[in-house]
Amino acid sequence: xxxxxxxxxxxxxxxxxxxxxxxxxxxxxxxxxxxxxxxxxxxxxxxxxxxxxxxxxxxxxxxxxxxxxxxxxxxxxxxxxxxxxxxxxxxxxxxxxxxxxxxxxxxxxxxxxxxxxxxxxxxxxxxxxxxxxxxxxxxxxxxxxxxxxxxxxxxxxxxxxxxxxxxxxxxxxxxxxxxxxxxxxxxxxxxxxxxxxxxxxxxxxxxxxxxxxxxxxxxxxxxxxxxxxxxxxxxxxxxxxxxxxxxxxxxxxxxxxxxxxxxxxxxxxxxxxxxxxxxxxxxxxxxxxxxxxxxxxxxxxxxxxxxxxxxxxxxxxxxxxxxxxxxxxxxxxxxxxxxxxxxxxxxxxxxxxxxxxxxxxxxxxxxxxxxxxxxxxxxxxxxxxxxxxxxxxxxxxxxxxxxxxxxxxxxxxxxxxxxxxxxxxxxxxxxxxxxxxxxxxxxxxxxxxxxxxxxxxxxxxxxxxxxxxxxxxxxxxxxxxxxxxxxxxxxxxxxxxxxxxxxxxxxxxxxxxxxxxxxxxxxxxxxxxxxxxxxxxxxxxxxxxxxxxxxxxxxxxxxxxxxxxxxxxxxxxxxx
Numbered sequence: 001x002x003x004x005x006x007x008x009x010x011x012x013x014x015x016x017x018x019x020x021x022x023x024x025x026x027x028x029x030x031x032x033x034x035x036x037x038x039x040x041x042x043x044x045x046x047x048x049x050x051x052x053x054x055x056x057x058x059x060x061x062x063x064x065x066x067x068x069x070x071x072x073x074x075x076x077x078x079x080x081x082x083x084x085x086x087x088x089x090x091x092x093x094x095x096x097x098x099x100x101x102x103x104x105x106x107x108x109x110x111x112x113x114x115x116x117x118x119x120x121x122x123x124x125x126x127x128x129x130x131x132x133x134x135x136x137x138x139x140x141x142x143x144x145x146x147x148x149x150x151x152x153x154x155x156x157x158x159x160x161x162x163x164x165x166x167x168x169x170x171x172x173x174x175x176x177x178x179x180x181x182x183x184x185x186x187x188x189x190x191x192x193x194x195x196x197x198x199x200x201x202x203x204x205x206x207x208x209x210x211x212x213x214x215x216x217x218x219x220x221x222x223x224x225x226x227x228x229x230x231x232x233x234x235x236x237x238x239x240x241x242x243x244x245x246x247x248x249x250x251x252x253x254x255x256x257x258x259x260x261x262x263x264x265x266x267x268x269x270x271x272x273x274x275x276x277x278x279x280x281x282x283x284x285x286x287x288x289x290x291x292x293x294x295x296x297x298x299x300x301x302x303x304x305x306x307x308x309x310x311x312x313x314x315x316x317x318x319x320x321x322x323x324x325x326x327x328x329x330x331x332x333x334x335x336x337x338x339x340x341x342x343x344x345x346x347x348x349x350x351x352x353x354x355x356x357x358x359x360x361x362x363x364x365x366x367x368x369x370x371x372x373x374x375x376x377x378x379x380x381x382x383x384x385x386x387x388x389x390x391x392x393x394x395x396x397x398x399x400x401x402x403x404x405x406x407x408x409x410x411x412x413x414x415x416x417x418x419x420x421x422x423x424x425x426x427x428x429x430x431x432x433x434x435x436x437x438x439x440x441x442x443x444x445x446x447x448x449x450x451x452x453x454x455x456x457x458x459x460x461x462x463x464x465x466x467x468x469x470x471x472x473x474x475x476x477x478x479x480x481x482x483x484x485x486x487x488x489x490x491x492x493x494x495x496x497x498x499x500x501x502x503x504x505x506x507x508x509x510x511x512x513x514x515x516x517x518x519x520x521x522x523x524x525x526x527x528x529x530x531x532x533x534x535x536x537x538x539x540x541x542x543x544x545x546x547x548x549x550x551x552x553x554x555x556x557x558x559x560x561x562x563x564x565x566x567x568x569x570x571x572x573x574x575x576x
Contacts, residue, residue, distance in 0.1 A: 002241055002268050004041055005234070008227055012234075017363040017373060020235065024376040026227050026423050032200045034226040035073065035109035036191055038266055043070035050270040053244055054099050055290050057276055057283055064099060069106060072182065074189035076100075076107035079181045083163055085138050087112030087196055088203070090160075092131065094118045094141040094252065097275035100167045100178065101251045102261060104140065109223070110189065112198040116206045119252030124150050130208060131158040133431070134218060140178060143168025148175075200224050201421065206430055207254045207352045218430035219254070219352045226262035228355035228424020231375050233263025236348045236359040238321040239295050246272030246293035248284065248302060254352035255326060259297050263355075269295075281309045292318045296343075299326040300333065303345065304486070304493060307336040308515060316341045323348055325356070327558055328461045330483035331368035347371050349398075349461065351447060354378075355424030357398070358459050369483060370458040371451070377422060378402055382451060382459075383444070395452045395462050395475060400425060403445040406436050450477070467561050469498040471506050476540050478561065484535040485510060485542075488528055490518035495551050495559045499544055499568055510542035511564050513551060520547035 005012060008027055014020035029037075042049055047067035054062045064072075085091060091113050095101045101117075108115045116134055118127075120142070127150055131139065136158070141147050143166045151164055165176035191197060198204075204223045208216035237259065239245040247259025260271050272291035276283055284302060296319050303324060322337075325348040334345055348359035349371035357380055360372035374380035381389050382396030390396035406428040425445065428436040439446050450462040462468060462477030469476040478496035485494045493513040498506040510528070518524065525545045532541040552563040 003045060004038060004268070005230070005266055007037075008266070009230060014363075017361055020361065020363065021374070021376045024231070024235075026230060026377065028200060028224050028227055028421055028423055030200055031198065032223055032227065033109055033191075033198050034223065034262060034266075035106045038226070039066060039073065039106050040070050042066035042265070042268070049242070049268070050244075051265065052099060052102055052271045052273060053291055054097075054273045054275065055287055056274070059286075059290065061290060062099060064102075069102065071187060072103045073106035073110060075182050075185040075187055076103050077110040077189050078185035079178075080107055080111055080113065080138070082181075082185065083138060083165075083176070085111065085113050087192070087198070088114065089137045090114045090116060090135050090206075091138045091140065092116045092118050092134070092136045094120055094122070094139070094147060095167060096120055096142060097251055097273045098142060098167055099273075100182075101256075102271070103182070105261065109198070109204060111192070112196065112202060114203050114206060116208075117252045117256060118208070119250050120144060120147055121250075121252075122150070124154055127151070127154045128157045129215070131161055134206060135160045137161065138163050138165070140165045140167070142166065143170045143172075148172060198223055201427075203427070203430075205257070207257070209352050217432065217435060219426050220428055220430040221257075221426050222421070224421045224423045225257065225355070225426075226266060228422075229258060229263030230266055231263070231377075231424070232258050232348070232350075232356040233269070234267050235361050236346065236356050236375075237263075237295050237297050237323050238362050239264050239267050239269035240320075241268035243269055243294035244272040244291060245269045245295045245297075246274070246288070246291055247297040248274060248299070255299070258325065258350070258355070279305075281305045285309070285311075285314050288319075289315060294318065295321040295323070297323040297325065300324055300329045301327070301493070303329060303333050303337055307333055307340060308492065311340045314341075316343060319343060321362075322346065323359075325350065328369070328371070328479050328483075330479075330486040332483065332487040334366075334368040349449075349459070351449075353426040353445070353447070354400070357400070357447075367456075367458050370454075370460050372459065373457050374459070378425070382453060383446070387442070387444070390452070392455050393452055395450050395468070395477070397465065398447045398449045398451050398459070400445040400447070401443070403440060404443050406440045464561075467497070469496075469506050469508055471498075471501075471504050471508060471539065476508060480536055481508060481510065481532060481540055481542065484532045484540075485512065485528060487535060488531050490514050490524060490528070493551055493559075495561055495564055496542065497561045497564050497568070499565075507543040508540060509544040509546065509564075509568065511546045511548055511551060513549065514547060 043066040051066045052064040165178040167178040171177040200223045205221045207219045233239045249255035272293045274287035322343040323346045346360040348356045350357045378400045379402035383399045481496040492515045495511045499509045501507045529541045552560040
């Protein structure tokens with residue numbers, strides 16, 4: 001039995017989804033700290049246990065044990081304290097998937113500082129906005145020339161940032177050499193006592209929301225978040241003790257918390273990390289062969305690109321479980337991946353604000369296109385505009401009904417919450433009570449994502465509330481139309497949005513990236529429109545079709561339909 005996992009879950013194995021949903025419990029201690037209670041504990045119990053297996057585009061390989069992680073994070077904690085970082089202060093990390101990400105996230109937990117992971121793709125405006133609104137004191141990045149130049153340019157407008165450190169071999173003058181500082185720091189580090197120590201409810205981590213609508217919000221999590229990701233890792237991703245799990249994501253995205261540190265290490269799995277400069281299908285396939293993960297999770301975008309490649313010469317036999325999250329996976333991509341590789345992709349749903357909320361858990365038959373069934377503890381439900389539960393087939397707001405009061409130590413109501421906070425649910429939007437209360441009130445967190453459930457209890461994603469198209473009295477979910485379009489061999493990627501129409505209210509528009517073998521034409525537009533009519537329903541076909549070189553996406557890889565809508569508004573809804 002996993003000695004660490006069993007400390008927090010009285011029961012680990014279940015006979016069925018129904019057994020799991022009814023009987024899963026997670027006990028949350030008052031002073032849980034993932035760095036001490038998981039990383040350091042593995043180092044004590046099994047010091048040589050593999051924690052991280054890392055590779056990059058050049059094929060380099062490195063491995064780190066939990067003893068390595070404890071030693072390096074202790075030194076990093078001492079280095080941070082020497083730089084004046086103490087409990088409650090804010091540190092931003094822009095480190096791609098360098099091994100130092102895991103070291104520093106662990107070290108920041110040890111001293112009780114608040115970690116803000118960020119992506120290297122931030123624009124200058126993004127960087128300044130995040131540093132100022134969050135009150136970042138210490139900024140730590142890689143020695144990438146473009147990033148260094150952005151930091152130099154941003155610093156005069158970032159009033160709270162006092163110091164900048166860089167990780168790499170080429171650290172310019174004026175910046176702290178991160179690795180040199182870590183190496184010089186003492187190896188001995190003891191857990192602080194008294195007020196300097198952490199409690200479970202203390203702030204730990206802030207993710208900026210992906211910003212598909214409006215300015216990104218600061219999603220605040222406390223130290224209970226890692227325990228919420230036990231369900232994510234063990235029962236959806238199906239990670240295994242002493243085997244490698246690989247989730248492909250940049251460290252600046254909340255998918256990193258989902259798949260590259262918390263639940264995986266609690267369950268005793270090693271992290272497989274592919275530190276790529278720019279995604280390519282061939283690079284991903286090569287990295288998989290080197291890392292050989294037993295479980296693999298990736299965004300839908302990656303699977304969409306993989307099915308356009310010749311996969312016949314690649315070995316996938318070492319992958320025992322495959323999952324997807326971030327955006328819905330169309331049935332066409334599911335069937336193609338299964339046909340080409342034998343892998344059955346299990347979808348999961350959640351947000352930066354949560355751990356996995358619904359999934360095709362391991363006991364459930366997969367229904368391609370469905371996000372599966374609700375996770376335990378959250379009391380997940382679909383609510384209409386009056387806050388009433390929706391019947392089968394009726395679209396509603398995906399809502400956590402066991403949310404209680406934002407930031408409260410003990411959420412109520414909710415079964416199995418007597419032992420502490422609701423693990424996996426954020427505590428609110430940091431420093432913005434108004435936005436928090438607009439989504440979280442009367443004991444319910446309203447996600448803003450819309451779905452319906454069928455008679456078997458499976459949930460089917462429709463889209464963000466703002467993305468649902470209202471045409472001639474019909475409500476059309478963009479994902480259903482996108483899934484139909486993805487079945488056509490000409491479509492590499494697509495996004496479906498609404499365009500205002502004086503007669504119908506709104507009409508469906510498809511923005512499409514074509515595969516290499518096809519060229520835009522009026523004939524292809526008509527072919528795609530007729531295809532959607534056949535696959536879905538005549539009223540759902542896209543009356544407007546635009547071909548583009550690429551889709552606008554957030555820094556986390558999600559399609560920005562709001563950007564497409566804004567562009568259409570600027571040009572009066574007309575397309576060439």
